[in-house]
Amino acid sequence: MSNITVTHAESGLVHAEVVRRERITPHMTRVTLGGPDVARFEFRGFDQWFRLALPIGDEGALDRMPQRFGFGGYLSYLSIPKGQRPVVRNYTVRDYRESERELDIDFVVHGSEGVAGPWAARAVPGERVALIDQGCGWRGLDADWNLIVADESGLPAALGILRDLPRAATGHAIIELFDERDRQDVDAPVGVEVHWLVRAEAAEPGSAALPALEALDFPDGTPYAFAVGEQALAAGARRHLVRQRGVPKGGVTFSGYWRR
Ligand SMILES: Cc1cc2nc3c(=O)[nH]c(=O)nc-3n(C[C@H](O)[C@H](O)[C@H](O)COP(=O)(O)OP(=O)(O)OC[C@H]3O[C@@H](n4cnc5c(N)ncnc54)[C@H](O)[C@@H]3O)c2cc1C
Numbered sequence: 003m004s005n006i007t008v009t010h011a012e013s014g015l016v017h018a019e020v021v022r023r024e025r026i027t028p029h030m031t032r033v034t035l036g037g038p039d040v041a042r043f044e045f046r047g048f049d050q051w052f053r054l055a056l057p058i059g060d061e062g063a064l065d066r067m068p069q070r071f072g073f074g075g076y077l078s079y080l081s082i083p084k085g086q087r088p089v090v091r092n093y094t095v096r097d098y099r100e101s102e103r104e105l106d107i108d109f110v111v112h113g114s115e116g117v118a119g120p121w122a123a124r125a126v127p128g129e130r131v132a133l134i135d136q137g138c139g140w141r142g143l144d145a146d147w148n149l150i151v152a153d154e155s156g157l158p159a160a161l162g163i164l165r166d167l168p169r170a171a172t173g174h175a176i177i178e179l180f181d182e183r184d185r186q187d188v189d190a191p192v193g194v195e196v197h198w199l200v201r202a203e204a205a206e207p208g209s210a211a212l213p214a215l216e217a218l219d220f221p222d223g224t225p226y227a228f229a230v231g232e233q234a235l236a237a238g239a240r241r242h243l244v245r246q247r248g249v250p251k252g253g254v255t256f257s258g259y260w261r262r
Pocket of ligand 1: 112258
């Protein structure tokens, strides 16, 4: 579930190749993409996200990917024969360096299931991928303060938003991880307090963040809230904010980034 509005930049389908891979924390792999076409990517910061197309076998199938991933684009994607059709997953731009034409993606290392997580864990320089920009979910609504709730899959989004918020912004960011060692440096406005939480081993995602949200002493006024991560965390945060705290529905952006 999500109420994020998709926007498509003019860049359309951008081709890229793996430049390097680095394990930045025990459960986060950073894959840096580059190549001449990446110069066309329009970086907007915050939690900007995109559809990442990973080839299965034939890299040439990436050339058949649509320019957009709306309804028409999706139908054209489905017309690529199964067995050649690239796998598409959603990811966040962790950072973009225009001068070097480099784009970083932080992938949660979540085991051998799925495609994108395992791909990132073994990606090698030169491998081709493609991406289609989807814009930012963060709407930066005019509010008295800001609230961010995220798990490890939303860490790139949370850190990007904190980095790009006006320095006078105030509020709270609640970030839940499953391993304390996956914390990263934060560049946040001084008025935004960052609460790092670690859920118990094998506990449900959200089992640390949601009680912390419920116990949070809310500043005066109405927040603009952004809640992303495992489906139960994102939906639970939204439910609490709307039902218990009286935040207008339109003041909560939320998205289930993955489903347990
Ligand atoms: C807008 C948006 C931005 C996102 N940005 C990022 C990002 O920057 N970094 C990032 O790591 N993820 C991000 N995600 C989440 C990512 O798209 C999902 O985790 C995706 O399912 C991973 O694909 P996969 O092929 O590895 O696994 P899938 O094939 O989708 O799933 C295979 C299995 O792995 C499990 N699984 C999937 N993801 C996780 C996880 N994170 N932890 C534990 N188990 C998991 C599933 O429950 C399933 O059982 C984002 C999602 C959205 C919607």
